[in-house]
Amino acid sequence: MKAKFGGYIAIAVGIAVAIGFFGTQNGEIEDKNSIFHVTLANPENYEGGIFTDSFEIEEGTYAYRFVPNGDSPQILTISLNGESIRYLENFILKGTPHETGFSTYYTWKYSGNVGIIITQKQEVKITIDPNGNLLGPVSVDIIKQ
Structure with missing residues (x-):
């Protein structure tokens, strides 16, 4: 038994x-700390070559998090505009080679100022411009710190 x-x-x-x-x-x-998420993977995600959306954000400190790969846009321009914020940054895709002895692989990340400080609760408009690369997939999150 x-x-x-x-x-x-x-x-x-x-x-x-x-x-x-x-x-x-x-x-x-x-991710419970993610207040915004989008995966951009084809031209249908964009209107006129640019992605836009609006959302409400609380006062606090935030950071961008990206999930890129080698086909992601080489330059990703992101702006946030609201009552008390005007933010614009060009993120540059950087590849880091890793040798394994019999092959080389790359890890990818965007370099740029990922920090955001919001001084009051507000509605913000996010604009993401892949600078012509509408086919390269990338995920963008805004994470509360």
Whole structure:
């Protein structure tokens, strides 16, 4: 009887671990500190070559987080405009080569001023300009620090 009960517990634990693992893999679990997210991956994301959106932001300190790859826009221009903020930055895509002995791979990141300070709650308009590269995928988040 004890062995049978222990087997049921082991199965339940295994199922819970599998659900937790696969649940985090599908991207449905959001970063609770992310107040804005967009994945730009094709020309339909842009109007006139530029992505725009509006959202409400609270007072505080924030930072951009990017998920780029080698096909992402070489220059990504982002502006935030609201009642008390005027922000504009050109982020430059930088690749860092890594040697493994038999191959080379790259990691990618955008360099630029990622910090944002918001002095009061307000509606802001974000504009993301890929400077002509509408096909290169990139995800952009604004994270509360």
